[in-house]
Amino acid sequence: MKTIVRLLAVLLVGVAMGLVYGWLIRPVHYVDTAPGNLRSDYRTDYVLMVAQSYASSQDLQSAQVRLASLGPQAAADLVTQALTYAVDHEFSRYDLDTLNMLAIALREAAPTAEIQSP
Amino acid sequence: MKGALLLLAALGLGIAAGLYYAWGVNPVSYTDTSPASLRDDFRADYLTLIASAYDATGDIQRARARVALFAYADPGPVLAALAQQRLAQGWPEGEARALARLAADLQGVSASTLGTQATTPPPAGSPAPTRTVTPIPSPAPTRTPTSTPGAPFRLLEREPVCDDAFGRPLLQVIVVDAADQPVPGSEVRVVWDTGQDHFFTGLKPDLGVGYGDFEMSPGVTYTVQLVDSDQPVTGLTPGECTAADGTHYPGSWRLRFQQPER
Numbered sequence A: 001m002k003t004i005v006r007l008l009a010v011l012l013v014g015v016a017m018g019l020v021y022g023w024l025i026r027p028v029h030y031v032d033t034a035p036g037n038l039r040s041d042y043r044t045d046y047v048l049m050v051a052q053s054y055a056s057s058q059d060l061q062s063a064q065v066r067l068a069s070l071g072p073q074a075a076a077d078l079v080t081q082a083l084t085y086a087v088d089h090e091f092s093r094y095d096l097d098t099l100n101m102l103a104i105a106l107r108e109a110a111p112t113a114e115i116q117s118p
Numbered sequence B: 001m002k003g004a005l006l007l008l009a010a011l012g013l014g015i016a017a018g019l020y021y022a023w024g025v026n027p028v029s030y031t032d033t034s035p036a037s038l039r040d041d042f043r044a045d046y047l048t049l050i051a052s053a054y055d056a057t058g059d060i061q062r063a064r065a066r067v068a069l070f071a072y073a074d075p076g077p078v079l080a081a082l083a084q085q086r087l088a089q090g091w092p093e094g095e096a097r098a099l100a101r102l103a104a105d106l107q108g109v110s111a112s113t114l115g116t117q118a119t120t121p122p123p124a125g126s127p128a129p130t131r132t133v134t135p136i137p138s139p140a141p142t143r144t145p146t147s148t149p150g151a152p153f154r155l156l157e158r159e160p161v162c163d164d165a166f167g168r169p170l171l172q173v174i175v176v177d178a179a180d181q182p183v184p185g186s187e188v189r190v191v192w193d194t195g196q197d198h199f200f201t202g203l204k205p206d207l208g209v210g211y212g213d214f215e216m217s218p219g220v221t222y223t224v225q226l227v228d229s230d231q232p233v234t235g236l237t238p239g240e241c242t243a244a245d246g247t248h249y250p251g252s253w254r255l256r257f258q259q260p261e262r
Helices: A002-025 A040-057 A060-068 A075-088 A093-108 B002-025 B040-057 B060-068 B075-088 B093-107
Strands: B154-161 B170-176 B187-192 B195-200 B211-215 B222-226 B233-236 B240-242 B248-250 B252-258
Touching (some): A040 A060, A040 B040, A075 A093, B040 B060, B040 B093, B060 B093, B075 B093, B170 B187, B170 B222, B187 B211
Parallel strands (some): B170 B252
Antiparallel strands (some): B154 B252, B187 B222, B240 B248
């Protein structure tokens, strides 16, 4: 009985060592992530960059393609989320206007631009 | 002695179990990643987006801070090489120019490695500009440019589809990566005898972020090529399908591309 307890104790120590090594010392290192996994501040900045680029080019399709990298949500929703984050974190008025302009353009656009047949 | 071996075995078993749990079952979450961890193609897109935003706003401080997320010792040559790469791959020239501009501005020089750089016309009456040798940031030797890391996407399935619910013949393209995950933003070129067009996956997220389609015309034969693939798919003509009521309608095609393992 005493041996079993000692074995179990050592086993648990081993598990703990494995967890410490696997989580803290050498955790899984992700190197090939997608924009959809970005932290919310980076996501917001990504959307802001798309909006800034759109403000200059007025190329809504390009903006939609870029936003599609962030995940399956509707592009307008992604921009709305970014706007909410930007408001909460007191982005400048200029940034908010830029985001808002893209949000409006996406809302006004048809559900999805159809590629015309030849 | 036997007891010590048993303890050692138990310890080893425990470590193995712990590592299995930490690496396999419940690894560190990667939902809050930084741009530096992006896959090479997404990283290139991100850098291009930084350049486009800079091109639109002229805010060099912000662009510098954004590029700094990638921790390049000298981002200028990286951006310049990316500009050349994307130009060679047929991406919009404006993007390449924006990258070249950012590369130059981050280095504090006005030179560009792009031969197609837009220049401000000299004021009238000024002497004609003489060609001078300007310091050009020479990009470090790089691998042969590829549009995405890893092997080019390969055609996995080519399947005629009869579905009168579509209402029109469609060229449906589904793009997945090596892990079978849908890939949004993949450019697909469509060429037929009198024209060509392109579209991207991910514009109809309700049908899947790796999905894109193109409306075909009956009687027209199309060739399709994923930009990230070296394998054109030829001879795609809407076939003839028969509806339940016996009427005929033009059919669609479904192509599925996948990136092989590296």
